[in-house]
Amino acid sequence: MAPSYCIELTPDEQAELLVIARRSIQHGLTNQRPLVFEPSRFDGILAQELGNFVTLTQDEMLRGCIGSIKTNLCLAQSVAINAFNAAFHDSRFSPLSSKEAPQTRIEISVLTKPESINASTHDELLANLRPYEDGLLLNDEGHQATFLPKVWEQLPDPQRFVAQLMVKAGRPGDYWSDSLQFHRYQVVSFAEHFADAAVPI
Template sequence: MKLNADQKNEVFSLVKQTILYGLSGEPPLEVTSDDEALNQPGACFVTLTLNKQLRGCIGSLQAHEPLIQDIANNAFKAAFQDPRFPPLTEDESEELDIEISILTTPEPMMGCESKQALLEQLVPFEDGLVLSDERHRATYLPSVWKQLPDKEAFVDSLMLKAGMSHWSGTMQCERYYVEAYEAFWSDIE
């Protein structure tokens, strides 16, 4: 889904409001929008960076609630429940860069019987990737290509993230795309 200017303003205002509520001890907001497109089922990731360093990133791979609610929930979780980081503080919030990535539905990739076969299909800076094998599963958004532009390094790092030590014959690969939007905390109304 591509957002128009009004929709972008609405979702970034919602992210800021959600984080401010969280900083005051309030739970995630229950929200709806006057814009029916934002009330349709959707999946997103909310990524918070501070001084160009990851500060929180949580999201949904599958649409399971209205997009507007998914944005609110993931903003709250990225700020306060990402297990890699302590909860966000008020001082940090003033310097946040926020990215909202709206995902297409992940689609299975055929011909992933080997890592080499997957590497031949990947499109850097465009593909989001989900790798799963039995109980191991992890994803990288297309934005991760900025840090890992080499296809093999991208896949190896994702496997490590998922706790996979080697490629297996039961590996499943899914590809998705995103529409990503970015705003600085101080620029959000």
């Protein structure tokens, strides 16, 4: 039996979300805004309010990543907005150009509902983490940061994973406080084949 936290998207649903993301970026190039849909257009999982991230890469290098842990929008609309923002409003990068778009690969990660981790010490937190499976969300008095599960590929050691998340949240790597709150989540991730990205829409 699949774990209770598992999210299942059919290949057709994954393909539809990838098309929505690319069309929203294409729409943004010409209209400076994301695609907007009537919520009634979608059903099933595409109509559910699920957190998601859209990651853009070029030659396997990050080109933009924007997402939402929680949303009050249907998944399809949220993906359209996050794709637009990843392309044009990630402050780490300049806005995507029309010349770059065909060489930019889209990956979508759909998140499960975050689950609180009961950890009163740093060691308890490390013991509760499941490397390569858990995404981790940190909150501490207005400081917030998250790492998707794929970050385990760069930071496979749980102690380094947590330390770098602390730094991302604006805290020292060895920081600990009773005010810290942690939540874990899992993702279903899927991406375009490069040929898909190169086809004009």
